[in-house]
Amino acid sequence: MAKTPKTDGEQEGGEAGGGGSKKKLIIIGGAAAAVVLVGGGAAFFLMGGTPATPAVTDVAAVEAASQPHAYYYDLPMMILNLSTADERPTFVKMEIALEVSDDKMLEVIKPNLPRVLDAFQTYMRELRASDLQGSAGLFRLKEELQRRVNIAVYPARVDDVLFKNVIVQ
Structure with a gap:
């Protein structure tokens, strides 16, 4: 069997079509997406995920429910x-x-x-x-x-x- 000349894509990744570099790109892209999702979720929970000023009726209801009646x-x-x-x-x-x-x-x-x-x-x-x-x-x-x-x-x-x-x- 004779050796065939390598193309540009085969020289970088070792396989035809540059499969190794595509795997690296997919892994890096997936990690970046995970970081963005985790960071967005953390920001959502740290910011409260609710409006900054609750309605007055909501505050009164929460206080009434939290305080035992005596x-x-x-x-x-x-x-x-x-x-x-x-x-x-x-x-x-x-x-x-x-x-x-x-x-x-x-x-x-x-x-x-x-x-x-x-x-x-x-x-x-x-x-x-x-x-x-x-x-x-x-x-x-x-x-x-x-x-x-x-x-x-x-x-x-x-x-x-x-x-x-x-x-x-």
């Missing part, structure tokens, strides 16, 4: 005497609000208010001033008052007991 019931101010080892009287003045998740719970709490106040006062009269010192003491008091109010208003449920004012003298 209802509060203010208990009357209580002035209670605490248990002491000596004969010196010690008093605590408290203003408390109850947090519930549903306004129907408020309708259950209102008729049971005497039971709630009784549960608070009988518990508080057994405490000493040292039991209320520091954040840990107030946290324990809050947890115990929440437990007692939930027993008093069952089947309603109080989500939290909020101290508006606590003064120990």
Whole structure:
């Protein structure tokens, strides 16, 4: 078999028609297209892909959906005497609000208010001033008052007991 002379296309790529250089061009073109697509997608996501100023109704709807609804019931101010080892009287003045998740719970709490106040006062009269010192003491008091109010208003449920004012003298 005799050798045939090579054409221009065969000399560059080694095959007839320049197949090797076409493969390189296809790979480079595909990589460039991928870079453009990835860059465009990244720009779309980083820019937000939405209009710069949302409509006012959309903002109000998002805020309303993101914030849980809570209802509060203010208990009357209580002035209670605490248990002491000596004969010196010690008093605590408290203003408390109850947090519930549903306004129907408020309708259950209102008729049971005497039971709630009784549960608070009988518990508080057994405490000493040292039991209320520091954040840990107030946290324990809050947890115990929440437990007692939930027993008093069952089947309603109080989500939290909020101290508006606590003064120990």
